[in-house]
Amino acid sequence: MRITFLGHAGFAVETAEALVVMDPWLSPQGAFDSAWMQLPRNHHLAPRVRELLETPGRERFLYISHEHKDHFDPEFLATLTRRDFTVLVPRFKRSALEDCFAKYGCKRVVVCEDSREVPFKGGYLKLFVSEQGTNRDSSLMVRGDGRCFLNLNDCKMHDRLVRVIAEEGPIDVFSAQFSGAIWHPTCYEYPRETYAAIARRKRDSKFEAVARALESVQPRGYIASAGPAAFLDPALFPLNFEDVNIFPRAPDLFAFLAQRLPQAPTRYLEPMPGDVLDAGTLEYVSQVPERVTTENFQDYIHAYAKDLAHVFRERRRNLMREEVDEILGRLRVELQRKLDLLDLHGRVGMPLYVELTEAPTRLLRVDFKRRRVDEVPALRDTVRYTMTVGAADIVRVLDRKLNWEDFLLSFRLRLSRNPDVYEPVLHGFLGVEVEDIREFCDGIRATESQKERTVVEVGGKRFSIQRFCPHQGADLSGGWVEEGRYVVCPRHRWQFDLHRGGVCRTNNATLCAEPLADKPEATRTESDGTATQLPR
Structure with missing residues (x-):
């Protein structure tokens, strides 16, 4: 070979x-x-x-x-x-x-x-x-x-x-x-x-x-x-x-x-x-x-x-004001189409502001709770997520020359969030195509439906935790423990703090960790009776 x-x-x-x-x-x-x-x-x-x-x-x-x-x-x-x-x-x-x-x-x-x-x-x-x-x-x-x-x-x-x-x-x-x-x-x-x-x-x-x-x-x-x-x-x-x-x-x-x-x-x-x-x-x-x-x-x-x-010289172009106006309108329609299909919208606790660099006083405000996309003159929420893009870049998505994820990977945008916490539904809303929004929501629910639990022993203490990562369903039996307290997901390396009920260090996801009494004769998962021990 x-x-x-x-x-x-x-x-x-x-x-x-x-x-x-x-x-x-x-x-x-x-x-x-x-x-x-x-x-x-x-x-x-x-x-x-x-x-x-x-x-x-x-x-x-x-x-x-x-x-x-x-x-x-x-x-x-x-x-x-x-x-x-x-x-x-x-x-x-x-x-x-x-x-x-x-x-x-x-x-x-x-x-x-x-x-x-x-x-x-x-x-x-x-x-x-x-x-x-x-x-x-x-x-x-x-x-x-x-x-x-x-x-x-x-x-x-x-x-x-x-x-x-x-x-x-x-x-x-x-x-x-x-x-x-x-x-x-x-x-x-x-x-x-x-x-x-x-x-x-x-x-x-x-x-x-x-x-x-x-x-x-x-x-x-x-x-x-x-x-x-x-x-x-x-x-x-x-x-x-x-x-x-x-x-x-x-x-x-x-x-x-x-x-x-x-x-x-x-x-x-x-x-x-x-x-x-x-x-x-x-x-x-x-x-x-x-x-x-x-x-x-x-x-x-x-x-x-x-x-x-x-x-890069060839891809540069200056847009007329009328073109920017048209792109802003098309972007508002695209975001509203996504929002109409996002049936997990109620989970997003902050608005998303989208700004075209060529139109800084005409922001699009995505209100997830009310399922509305409105044009506003300025930021008006302290708790918010913001995205700033160039009209000439985002129009490539609207023209279907790029998909949303390809655009995000182009790095031709600036983002901020307050608080600085990963919000999976909002993240998916940005990166998923309109036709895949419903499938995305179904996938989150499918991950959340996995209720099997397992037992992990750390530093002489035993905890019952969810076996599958709440992020994207990785089997945590293939994970490990760091610093004597953090269960680490093997896929994306999210860290869950056993000393705080299994809450993730960087967001509000949790393994619902529960301390157990002194170790019995056998350690087993609660669902199928097989031992699952994370590496230490």
């Missing part, structure tokens, strides 16, 4: 009988309206990947893990002329991805449920699907030539890894996201010290999740992938050089792992796009000469930005 790194989360895995191309993100326009660019740049690999997918002689698969445009690159896929290969996509409740490939004209499309196996001569593929709330993702295992590669990419299935490895056996090469990919705290108005503290906590939490995944999987080799993008838009360019943010690079992760797992036998690998790895020896079959290092990083980014400056 040979694994060619295509950049970001992309791989081409070759066995004696099959080829699997995973998440090729190769377009020179980047992703999320060009806000994200591949780091290191990999556009030169597009002809090579086309040749691999278009050359007959073995079974060929194209796997797309989820809809995010740093994984699903329609622009590159449109350049493939010979499409006699099989496309693998996960089955999500939202069918946008499979609908796209239904029209693509390839040999066949296999829409995979969770744990679906797809055989090929001498091996098989196995796809794992994870869908919770607004998070839709998947991961892929390739087994062939006596070797196994598990590519987790962005998929938040850490609570399942122990079971997967028990069922599937040893993993030679493992890959998982180690860098952030969210608009908090990136787009929020925080004092510099607060921003750095939040970013550091999130970065370290992500690193800890990778470390625990490595402890569960115990691969021979770990490939650092799905790392940070390059932010070349002049408005976003400073993100590349912040002292602390949620976009660390692989050397930062490896330094953490060296301290966290000093005896780990796993070999840590940071390939460049185009490098080819032998999954048996963990040696590179070939390496590209250009390497991005800590020493040359700044020069590399500045040269990269200079080469692509035309992309």
